[in-house]
Amino acid sequence: MVEARYDAVADFYIEGFDSIDDPASRALLDLLGPVAGLQVLDVACGHGRITRELARRGATVVGIDLSGALVTRARQIEQDDQLDIRYLHGDVTVPGSLGSFPGGFDLAACNFGLSDIDDLDAAIATVGAALKPRGRFVFSIVHPCLAGGTDISGSWPTSGRYYDEGHWTAQGARSGLRRLVGANHRMLSTYLATLRRHGLWLDELAEPLPPPGWDPAHEADRQPVFLAARCVKLLPA
DSSP: OOOOGGGGGHHHHHHHSOOSOSHHHHHHHHHHOOOTTOEEEEETOTTSHHHHHHHHTTOEEEEEESOHHHHHHHHHHHHHHOOOOEEEESOTTSTTTTOOOTTOEEEEEEESOGGGOSOHHHHHHHHHHHEEEEEEEEEEEEOTTOOOBTTBOOSSOTTSOTTOOEEEOOOOTTOHHHHHHOEEEOOHHHHHHHHHHTTEEEEEEEOOOOOTTSSTTSSGGGSOOEEEEEEEEOOOO
16 A cells, blocks of 8 residues: 555644535535435545544445544544444555445545545546445545635646646645645546546536635635535446
């Protein structure tokens, strides 16, 4: 298994990202809809902030993450909360990483995780294979069209272009996490083509506004900041 970038920054991440009360997370949960009684997979679950909310809403949830440090923290919290969540320390880009789940999942979620995964095609292949027919995959990301704001890095380097895909490390003073772990920038067309290649067809999009004061100079408030999407698994004709 490859080394996880988040292992070295686990404490920083847990301290700074432990709430679901942000526009992108709310949009993701809205697109997921009611989850009570459903089998849900949380991809790149981290220390379980979305995973636990799904379980509290009545879902049976499996979370998977590459970071052993974050999964360890998620399991520690589970010991206290007792939400019957199963956490896997694994690489979602590796076939068989989920083990055996007969019948598959009704839903899959990924909150801000796709930009951390280098092999998008392999990850989406795993998600597509894990879902039941008509199952839904909902994800949120920094909007690929975000050019940045005051001390806030965009989706691609200031020296580059929207069309330049690849992993890079942010430099914006207020982009603390992405200065530590970097991000993979991909065009919208790349996401769409990858999803369709694995039987996942776009159903609905959301582009929530950032919270008030997110960019004091209001540069980023005039452009898309977050993107959430829901896809449906359709069988080949």
